[in-house]
Amino acid sequence: MNVLGISRSPRFSPNSVDRDMAIFTAVASRMQRGGNDVSIISEDLFIAVDLSEFDLVFSMARGRDVLTALAEAEQQLNLRVVNSAHGLLQANRAQLVTTLKDTAVPQPKLQILNIESSEEHSLQELSEELILTYPLWLKRGDACAQRPGDVCFVSNQSELHQALISYAANGVHAVIAEEHVPGDLVKFYGVEGSDFFFITYPTETNNFSKFGLEQHNGKPLHTPFDANMLKSAADRAAKSIGCIVYGGDAIISADGKFVVIDFNDWPSFSACRKEAAKAIANRLKNLD
Template sequence: MNELEILGVHRNRKFSPNHIGNDDAIFSQTAKELEKLGCSITICCEDEFLAMETVNYSKIFTMARQKQVVARLQELEKSGTQVLNSAFGIENCFRTNLTNTLNINNIPVAESYIVPTDYNEEEVFDKIKGKGYWIKRGDFHAIHKEDVSFAGSRAEAKEILREYALREIPDAVISEHLIGDLVKFYGVRGTDFFFWFYPYDNNHHKYAEYQNINGNSVYYPFSAEGLQQTANEAAGVVGIDIYGGDAIVGKEGDFRIIDLNDWPSFAPCREQAAGKIAGMLYQKFLTHN
């Protein structure tokens, strides 16, 4: 059997806030695991991929997020190239798209509304109960710390929206602030791999000051199997196989997903995850016609 020739498109560093080394590590380790399975791997960065006149690979694995790269990968998918994660799934993880997709498919999430950044009305704020709001840029992932901001009042929330507008961000997602334990998770669809933990207990969070807002972990009991099932379902409706995210676990053991990402760092479980990711990719590449 001829070895599989696979192109890997790495993520540009600006799309890995506070996780450049971790993203490098999981991608490189996955490539090594694929080589152990007999694959021939060529790696390029997003800019190098865009500079290619033609892409002579029928199988691509990618962490890419640059919009031009995602668009080109989508065109390749339309013409028969196999791309994992799918570029259509990657685009679905842009915040506004993610919010719409999870809501339409009845995934348990924080109550959220999409607004233009020049929004100055009261209706959305009237609908959201509780204390405080999370304001997130809608058109993309978080690149800067301010792209996910907590507002303790409506006035503060509107000021954040104005700042987004000045940065020419067209829309934003306003979400309720949920009370409970923050849980981070990683998964690989089509495998038994699922890893969850309390990030504040392990000093693992992009912006540790969020702990002052969310509070320390209380360790409410909940079903890890239920979280895995819900997370897999969420990744499935979004259209990604390699995923991670965050959930808030309430005092009754209920949980709601507050974020879902295409191919995160898997930093606390990289050694276990890389082989599972490579195995899933290999099987899908091998069986795809």
């Protein structure tokens, strides 16, 4: 099978370039050892690639130009792309809120704030429209976090206003406001359509953190919860998007219930890279 692997651009890997490349390389290696003819390219160099030469593409790309080209190949050439480029184009953070709701994935209380103007009075009015309870989290709604400030923790209206000024200055027009939920923070990693599902407690294990924001949830209490239910919820969301290779974050409350606070396409799997690479390669060889 002729396979193309597309690695992620450094601009979409804040503080994670080596980690993202490590899982990409591990999957490519396993695909090669499985007897496939594997070509690899960075999304930054993805120019005039003849996709008709390939039977399968596994891609960590996040740039809209590359995703658009891959989505066209999915439609016109019936090319299998993992993760689905068409799905990712339809799943920015703001749209993901709706997807999680439609697939019955528990989420915190949230509100989407649309920045229509960068003028001071407009941003002040927007901050006054908030109906959620502080403290809360703000996340850019158009894309994954790429720089400090794309995700931030705010405790009052003044901090919210300053954050909105920063978002507006960086050209972000939609911001997701999400109530902070106390409890155990867990990171989960999965491969939809397989048994692979890995959970870790980042504030306990001192795992790598892109921006150091996990500290707001403190040390975990290891409240018992149903990990199978979390996997089932995450798999539903992944299948809906076409995001076979995924990761995310959830909060386990004192009553054992969970809410999903983040969901990402193809994370670095740094806490479980070897097991994840095996699961991903096996899934690529056994697509539906």
